[in-house]
Amino acid sequence: MNGNIFVNFPFIVVAILLALGFYTIGFKRNLIKVVIGVEILEGAVNMFIVAVGYIKGGYVPIYTQAPQEAVGRMVLPTPQALTLTSIVIGVAVTALMLAFAVNIYKHYGTLDITRVRRLRG
Amino acid sequence: MIEHLPALMVAVPLFGAFIAPLFKKHYKGVSMWAALITGSTVILSLLLAKEVVTNGIMVYVFGADKPSIVLPSGYAVPIRIMFEVDAMGAFMAISATLMSFIGAIYSYTHVEKEAGLEKYYALLMLLETGILGMVLTGDLFNLFVFLEIAGIAGSALVGFRNYRGEASEAGIKYLIVSAVASLMVLFAVAILYGQYGNLNLAYIAKNVSFNMVDMIALGLLFTSFAMKCGAVPMHYWVPDAYTEVPAGINPPLLVATYASLYALFRVSFTLFANVVIDLARVGWIMSILGVLTMFIGVTMALVQKDVKRLMSYHAISQTGYMLLGVGVGLTVLHDPSKLAEFGRDAMAGGVFHIINHIIYKSLLLMTAGALFYVTGTRNLNEMGGLARKMPITTISFMVGAAAISGLPPFNGFASKLLIYETSYRLNPLLTVFAMVTSVLTLASFVKVFASAFLGPPLEKFQEKREVPKPMVIAMVILAVLCILFGLFPNIVLDKLVYPAVDALINFAQYHSWGGLA
Numbered sequence: 001m002n003g004n005i006f007v008n009f010p011f012i013v014v015a016i017l018l019a020l021g022f023y024t025i026g027f028k029r030n031l032i033k034v035v036i037g038v039e040i041l042e043g044a045v046n047m048f049i050v051a052v053g054y055i056k057g058g059y060v061p062i063y064t065q066a067p068q069e070a071v072g073r074m075v076l077p078t079p080q081a082l083t084l085t086s087i088v089i090g091v092a093v094t095a096l097m098l099a100f101a102v103n104i105y106k107h108y109g110t111l112d113i114t115r116v117r118r119l120r121g
Numbered sequence: 122m123i124e125h126l127p128a129l130m131v132a133v134p135l136f137g138a139f140i141a142p143l144f145k146k147h148y149k150g151v152s153m154w155a156a157l158i159t160g161s162t163v164i165l166s167l168l169l170a171k172e173v174v175t176n177g178i179m180v181y182v183f184g185a186d187k188p189s190i191v192l193p194s195g196y197a198v199p200i201r202i203m204f205e206v207d208a209m210g211a212f213m214a215i216s217a218t219l220m221s222f223i224g225a226i227y228s229y230t231h232v233e234k235e236a237g238l239e240k241y242y243a244l245l246m247l248l249e250t251g252i253l254g255m256v257l258t259g260d261l262f263n264l265f266v267f268l269e270i271a272g273i274a275g276s277a278l279v280g281f282r283n284y285r286g287e288a289s290e291a292g293i294k295y296l297i298v299s300a301v302a303s304l305m306v307l308f309a310v311a312i313l314y315g316q317y318g319n320l321n322l323a324y325i326a327k328n329v330s331f332n333m334v335d336m337i338a339l340g341l342l343f344t345s346f347a348m349k350c351g352a353v354p355m356h357y358w359v360p361d362a363y364t365e366v367p368a369g370i371n372p373p374l375l376v377a378t379y380a381s382l383y384a385l386f387r388v389s390f391t392l393f394a395n396v397v398i399d400l401a402r403v404g405w406i407m408s409i410l411g412v413l414t415m416f417i418g419v420t421m422a423l424v425q426k427d428v429k430r431l432m433s434y435h436a437i438s439q440t441g442y443m444l445l446g447v448g449v450g451l452t453v454l455h456d457p458s459k460l461a462e463f464g465r466d467a468m469a470g471g472v473f474h475i476i477n478h479i480i481y482k483s484l485l486l487m488t489a490g491a492l493f494y495v496t497g498t499r500n501l502n503e504m505g506g507l508a509r510k511m512p513i514t515t516i517s518f519m520v521g522a523a524a525i526s527g528l529p530p531f532n533g534f535a536s537k538l539l540i541y542e543t544s545y546r547l548n549p550l551l552t553v554f555a556m557v558t559s560v561l562t563l564a565s566f567v568k569v570f571a572s573a574f575l576g577p578p579l580e581k582f583q584e585k586r587e588v589p590k591p592m593v594i595a596m597v598i599l600a601v602l603c604i605l606f607g608l609f610p611n612i613v614l615d616k617l618v619y620p621a622v623d624a625l626i627n628f629a630q631y632h633s634w635g636g637l638a
Contacts, residue, residue, distance in 0.1 A: 025297070025301065031293070034297065038297060038300050038301065038304075041301065041304050042300075042304055045304050045307050045308045045311065048308060048311050049307075049311045049314075052311055052312075052314060052315035076318070078314070078320070079311075079314070082262055082311075082314075085262075085266060086265075086307060089266065089269045089273075092269075092273055093269070093272075093273060093296065093300045096273060096276065096277060096296060097293060097296055097297070097300070100276075100280055100289045100292050100293035100296065101293065103280070103283055103286070103289040104286060104289045104290060104293065106286075107285075107286025107289065108286055108290075116290055118286065118287050118290060119287055119290055119291060119360075119361045119364070119365075
């Protein structure tokens, strides 16, 4: 019983973070908070990938000079590589979004997305 | 040389993008450089298409001694990044390279007065890289990476005119939509990875068992790609982005949108094609989404005053035709008699409509860009009597408007007729909606034509002249393509479209890594 909850714990956190991220993107009016919402979503997805790749009691994935007992019990390196890539991409996306936010503040004088509405129709 | 083509397709524009910022003080030079690079990718993509159509699917493996080695020695699963090019991917690659080339030529004068051109061209080539990577890759995570490259480059270009607040507004809308969509793609990829322990499209497709978790992954992928290609409930970013982007970027941005459509087809046909039962339902969802998209898009276009915005809403409505055509094909995918009867033709209509639409919508958006270049406004009520001042733009506009409304002998007619004929066989109601949409499209373009080009010459446009040569050349190339594709649709259909459709239908061929494993 106890162990079961512990195994699923990362996934529960992922679900909570996803809900939080979508709530932030959907209902917050400040542009910076929307950007933070996208970041929370990204954190959730990254955590999901790492959690998927984890093996309980696994070894670090180094194939050369690995100890004998590690053979067959290594954590897969792919999910960690994926997470790294996705973090790098996420930083680029955030930087660009914040640059846009700065520019919008310069032109509109506000970050309230209900008042940043020159494009309509 | 030939066997390295898939890698070169991505490497050449990427190289071009990294070299471009070095031309900081030479704006003419960077324009020429962009035209050179994009032009050479056109040649590469034509070679690639020839190779794929004659010799079948091409597999390129990164990190192996020979490009044809798929599996590492001693393992039974593919662990390397693979590019797998079938006819559908080659078809999209031709569209992407051609449109980037046209966009680079058009930009030569269209943006010459703006600052930061070296970044503009670098982003243009980066966008091309992203599209090409998306359509050529055979690896799910790679698809996500290139999706993000295209999304970031595209939204940076949407916000290129950063002295206008509206451009930043449109840019951040596009970026948030694309970031959320691609994060959900990554989530679905992680789900599939957790299930099957691999990222290779073909490998997962062979092993897919369609349990509950797979259904969630399919739903996430379907929704995200529909969001990125501007299907109706998630279409709100399209008009803003297409309106604010410089007109020279419109063609590659259109292709970027349809690269997401390609990914949608790839997911529903290749990735989940082994699932027999539920695929008809997915096909129906796609068809109904298509009908809704085309109808809502066109009704919103009718009331617009901004000429580029009007055309952007038409872009949404035309996406509906492609969804309808391919959706009809997907509905009958596992019913061989119906598939041979009308499913294959419906998909040909949908796929043919992609390239046709890219051509004439780029043409129309470019004429809108030319109007903006000359008059300095996009408001239809402030224009008038421009037909005598800008004869070539007027003729290009008429060709584009006739093509988008589906008048013979222009290219829109050829693909729309295929869609009408075949969707009628599935359900007549679908055809009724498609035809009403066509009529409404024609109506709104008559409105544009009357208010912008006809009427008495206005005082304030007295000394305006035709747009400069590079813009004219780009528009004329596209107008000629419109007419050629309309006059000889059979050549394009036989050489490019039917091979692409067959590549989608014969998914088993894709699953076997092009006959290697």
